Amino acid sequence: MKTVAALSSLLLLGATSVSAAPVTERQAQAPTELDITKFSANTQPHGSGAFISFNVAVPGTSVSTTCKYSDFTSDSSLPSVSLRACDDAAVEWQFRQDPSQPGTEGDYRVVVLYTYDGAKKVAGYHEWPATDFPLESFGSTSETIYRGNTDFVMTNLS
Template sequence: MKSFGILSTLFLTATAAPLAPRQEAIQTTNFSAATVQGGPGASITFDVAFPSGPSATCSYSDDTSGAALPDVSPYLACADDRVSWQFRRIVSRPGSDGFYLLVVRYSDGPNSRAGSKEWQASEFPVVVGEDGVQETVYSGPVDFPLANA
């Protein structure tokens, strides 16, 4: 009889708190980031798709950046203005290379959601182009999921 009571308690406890369904990942495709010192400046562009939500192209460009990629902050609107994003280099300790952080968010009332991606600075190497000019160019995968933020 004791074992029946224990099993009943375990069964009721397990069914009383169902696991929350896992959210599908936000997908980012066609990501590129580059800058040319003394050249056309910087550009960062990508497409993002929210499951059960919008898809949008997000982009930034300037003609003033040097060899380093600029921070895009505060949030910048994408082609669908319910989607916004920021891109920043985080240097946690003086003298360290730090890391880059992309945060993308979708805001439409109760359907709000955000995702993020971190990269080591080594994935954005400074290279010398054929013309001898330094460039920072993203060298990682162009398609990737965002972690829930």
């Protein structure tokens, strides 16, 4: 019985000293999804510009940011947007329409890149059929307006 009591005391003492040790390095886990909300994209009547915006949240972190683009030169087609930072520079994004195949319009795609734990990066994308971006008539002009779901989750991160 004395042996069991002595071992229990040593284990308890060892556990106390281990738990009191400071944490010096903690590796952040790669996220498994990016939550996208309030996605919108449209051109303005009479070729006066384009607007794209959405919010990105990274579950399990405090990262929640807005990504946006606007110009005052686009015509009735949404422009390709090269890689650019969101309001939180740890999140970057780009947008484009894939090239058309004979008899079809190309899909639209948004790519989101998240930098975490220093220099580690993870990216995902979401695709839509061109039918989610119809060309709508406004009298003498036509404009592209996104008509799909405004909220979605990217789980294809790599």
